[in-house]
Amino acid sequence: MAVTIKDVARLAGVSPATVCRALSTPERVKTETRERVRRAVDDLGYSPNRAARGLITGRTGNIGLVVPDLANPFFPGVVKGIQARAREADYSVFVADTDEDPSAEASLVRSLGKQVDGLVLCSPRMSEEDLRSVVGDTPLVLLNRRVDQMPAITFDSLGGMRQAIAHLMALGHRRIAYVGGPRTSWSNRDRLNGLRTVTAAAGADLVEVGNVLPQFSGGVAAADLVLAAEATAVVAYNDVVALGLISRFAARSISVPDRLSVIGFDDISMSAMVHPSLTTVALPMELSGRAGVDLLLQLMQHPDQSGTSRELETHLMVRGSTGPAPRI
Amino acid sequence: MAVTIKDVARLAGVSPATVCRALSTPERVKTETRERVRRAVDDLGYSPNRAARGLITGRTGNIGLVVPDLANPFFPGVVKGIQARAREADYSVFVADTDEDPSAEASLVRSLGKQVDGLVLCSPRMSEEDLRSVVGDTPLVLLNRRVDQMPAITFDSLGGMRQAIAHLMALGHRRIAYVGGPRTSWSNRDRLNGLRTVTAAAGADLVEVGNVLPQFSGGVAAADLVLAAEATAVVAYNDVVALGLISRFAARSISVPDRLSVIGFDDISMSAMVHPSLTTVALPMELSGRAGVDLLLQLMQHPDQSGTSRELETHLMVRGSTGPAPRI
DNA sequence: TTGAAAGCGATACCAT
C-alpha cells in the first residue's frame, strides 16, 4: 500500500493534522516540527492522495480539454500550450478527441465535466444552443469560438485578413477568391466576415467560391472553381486547404505564385516546408492554449465574474506562394 | 451541490448500500427495487463520484499517456487510437507532452503514475536504465520501444525495410543511402538494424550518411551528404526527414524520382499530399494506440503476468518519390 | 434481499 499521511505523522511524531498544515500552510507550524515533517515526507516518499483530497476540497486538480481532431495540425499546438500552462499551475490535463462529431462533444463535456475543475472547449462544432445547454456548473472556456456571455480566447481574423489583403493589393491583385471551410464552422464565418469587410474597404473584388471540407481534398476540389473565377489570388480557409489548392494547381500546370497567389491560415509547420512555401496568417497556437488556461484559472477562482475574453493577434507570414499579380 | 448516492437512496426509499448494488451488481438486487433505483438515478441525473469510489476501490478509472511531442505528426495518430480504446473501456486519458525532454519524462511518469491505473509510454527517450527505475507499481506499457521484460507494442521495422528494399531493387537500385535519426532513438536503431539485415541479404550497398534531428531541417541538412554518397536511392528515418531531403533536392534541381528515389517512414498524412508524393513505410498508428491500451487493460487485470507484447505489421505505400534507378 | 456501519486518505473546524 502507498504511504499515507498517518505514516508520515507517526514517523514525525505529530498528528496527521499537523502534517497537513506543514505541507499546505507551513507558516502555521513551528519551524522545528515543520522540518521534522519535511524529513519524514522525504524519507517515506510521501505524496498526498489526490482523490482523498478532492473528496473534501471538492476540487480535482484536473482540467479537461475537448478537441475535434488531434490529427488536424492546428490542435496539437494548442494542446501543448494548454499542457504547459496547466502543469505550471499544478494541474493535470484530460484530453478528449471527438473525431469531429458534434454529438460526441456534448456527451464528452458532460462526462468529463465531473472529473475536472474546469474545461477548455477547442473549436467546438456543436450549435450555440447546445453549447449553452451543456454548460453545467463547471467553469468553461471556449477557444477559437465566440458566443455571447461565454469566456473565450479567439484570434483576430479581421486583422489577419487586413494584413493578407494589404499584401495582395500591394502586389497588384484586385480580384481575390475565398475558399471557405464548413458553413457550420464559427472560425470560417469569422474569417469570411473579416475578409468581406477588408476587401470592401480596400476596393478589391471578392469572389466566394463555396465551402469545402477543411482538408487537403477540399482544396483540391476547389482549385478548378478558383481558376474559373478568374481571380489572381486566393485566400483559403486554412493551410491544409491551401496546400490542396496548390497541389491541384501544380497538376494543372498553373504556376504559383506567377499565375496565382495563394494565402492560407494557421501557419501549420508544414507550410514553411513545402514548395512553394505557403504565405499564411499565423495564429499563436501555443499562446492561445496558455491564454485559455489562464482564463480558466481566473474563472475557477472567481466563478461569479464572467472572465476576460481575449482576442489574440495574428501575423501574416509572407512566403513563396504569393507574388506580383500577372498583367492580364 | 451535486447529487449523491444518499439522494438517490432517499428518493428510491432504500439504503445507499442498495443503490450501490443496484448499479454495480444488479443481480444481487430484487428486480423491483432495482427498477425503483434506476428511476431515481435517472430522475436526479446521478452519476457516482469517481474520487470517492477511487478512494475505496483504489482505482481511478484513468490511464496516463506520455508522448515526446504532440507536434510530431506521428503521435496524434497514436493518441487518437488510445483515446478511442480507452473510452470504450470507460477510462479517461491524461496526456502529457514532454517536449522531447528525457528528464521531464521521468518526473512525469512518477507524478502521473499516482493518478492513474496504468501508463502508456510512447517512444520514450530516456535511457533503458532510467526506464527500469521509474517503473513503480503502476502497470506500464511501452509503445514504439522495446526493452527486455517490459510489455511493449512495436512496429515491424524489419518487414517494412524488406518491402522498401525489395521495391527499390525491383526498380534497379543497388546503392542505397540511409539518413538516420537520433542515435539515442530506439526506433532509429531498430530501423537501421532492419535495413542492414535486409540490404546485406539482398546484396545491395548501404551507405549510412549519419544521424540528424528527426525534423525537416535534419533532412535538409543531410541532402548534400546523400548526393555525395552517390546513391541512387535514399531511405530516411521518417517522413519529415524525407520531406526535408526532397525539399533540398528540389532547391538543387535534383529531380525526384528521376535522379534519386526517396523513401520515408511513418506515413504521416502530409506524405500523400506533397509533390512528388512520398513513398513510405506506413505504421498503423491508431491501431498501435488501441493495442497499447488492450495490453494495458490485460496487465491491469493480471498484474502478475508480464503481458503479451506485440509487433504490428507495416506496409510500404508506393507513391511518386520512387522510380527506376538512373543508368549511370 | 436489504440495511447498518466501518472505513478509504486528506482536510478543516474546534479545542486546547
Added chain:
DNA sequence: ATGGTATCGCTTTCAA
C-alpha cells in the same frame, strides 16, 4: 502551535 474529530461520497463486510 498542535491535536482530536467530523466529514467528503462511495464501497463493502457483517448482520439481520
